[in-house]
Amino acid sequence: MENTLIAFQNVWKTYQMGEFQVNALKNVSVKLGKGEFTAIIGPSGSGKSTMMNLVGCLDIPSRGKIFLKGRDISRLQESDLAALRGRTIGFVFQQYNLIPGMTALENVLLPLEIQEIEDRTAEKKAKELLELVGLSDKMQNKPAQLSGGQQQRVSIARALACNPEIVLADEPTGALDSITGKEVISILYRLWKEKGKTVVMVTHDMHLAGFASRHIRLKDGEMISDGPNKAQISPET
Numbered sequence: 001m002e003n004t005l006i007a008f009q010n011v012w013k014t015y016q017m018g019e020f021q022v023n024a025l026k027n028v029s030v031k032l033g034k035g036e037f038t039a040i041i042g043p044s045g046s047g048k049s050t051m052m053n054l055v056g057c058l059d060i061p062s063r064g065k066i067f068l069k070g071r072d073i074s075r076l077q078e079s080d081l082a083a084l085r086g087r088t089i090g091f092v093f094q095q096y097n098l099i100p101g102m103t104a105l106e107n108v109l110l111p112l113e114i115q116e117i118e119d120r121t122a123e124k125k126a127k128e129l130l131e132l133v134g135l136s137d138k139m140q141n142k143p144a145q146l147s148g149g150q151q152q153r154v155s156i157a158r159a160l161a162c163n164p165e166i167v168l169a170d171e172p173t174g175a176l177d178s179i180t181g182k183e184v185i186s187i188l189y190r191l192w193k194e195k196g197k198t199v200v201m202v203t204h205d206m207h208l209a210g211f212a213s214r215h216i217r218l219k220d221g222e223m224i225s226d227g228p229n230k231a232q233i234s235p236e237t
């Protein structure tokens with residue numbers, strides 16, 4: 001696939017638990033391409049978080065290979081991998097992971113400062129992103145002064161700060177009620193539909209998975225199906 005961003009080649013992940021071995025992923029080969037909105041779905045313990053950590057290159061496989069933009073991640077130095085990951089992938093976690101002592105604006109500025117983007121350019125970009133997620137009036141609020149849905153929107157703005165090609169979301173609405181969750185999934189959907197971002201989302205929630213264009217299904221560490229979501233829904237439906 002020419003547009004491949006991430007490729008798994010016979011990937012296994014095995015955890016050692018005392019004298020037992022747990023095969024959390026078993027021989028998974030898959031390609032994730034530009035412009036797809038993929039949901040990785042499956043019951044608890046099926047290997048979703050394990051796969052998510054590997055897709056995000058936060059972990060390495062026990063066996064097999066992972067390629068990020070054509071580069072075998074096991075052959076990269078940790079610092080080179082961190083730089084490639086930082087440029088390519090934006091992370092959205094269930095628990096937001098915002099810094100409590102910083103305002104919404106400062107939280108979004110942080111990755112831009114790490115990339116040493118000049119102050120005024122960084123501030124303009126961070127403000128644009130907070131506007132994009134509908135929070136222009138909350139930029140000076142700290143996380144504790146924001147609702148859960150608003151905090152998740154700040155974390156999406158932060159994930160977008162370095163203009164990543166891929167947005168990787170782990171149960172992005174898991175800590176939210178259904179109405180606030182819908183606001184968050186609507187933003188991810190628009191990022192895919194209108195901004196052409198590649199979105200990869202891990203969820204056990206089949207309603208949420210309905211917004212994705214592709215479904216990868218895991219069971220007991222095996223990929224049991226992979227294909228287009230023929231019944232894709234949009235936030236307007």
Ligand SMILES: Nc1ncnc2c1ncn2[C@@H]1O[C@H](COP(=O)(O)OP(=O)(O)OP(=O)(O)O)[C@@H](O)[C@H]1O
Binds near residue numbers: 015024044046048
């Ligand atoms: N660090 C670890 N050490 C040992 N076993 C682990 C570790 N992480 C995960 N596992 C095991 O690997 C399997 C897959 O776990 P994983 O967290 O990937 O599943 P999941 O589909 O994300 O589950 P959930 O929906 O409950 O988060 C499970 O049997 C789990 O107990």
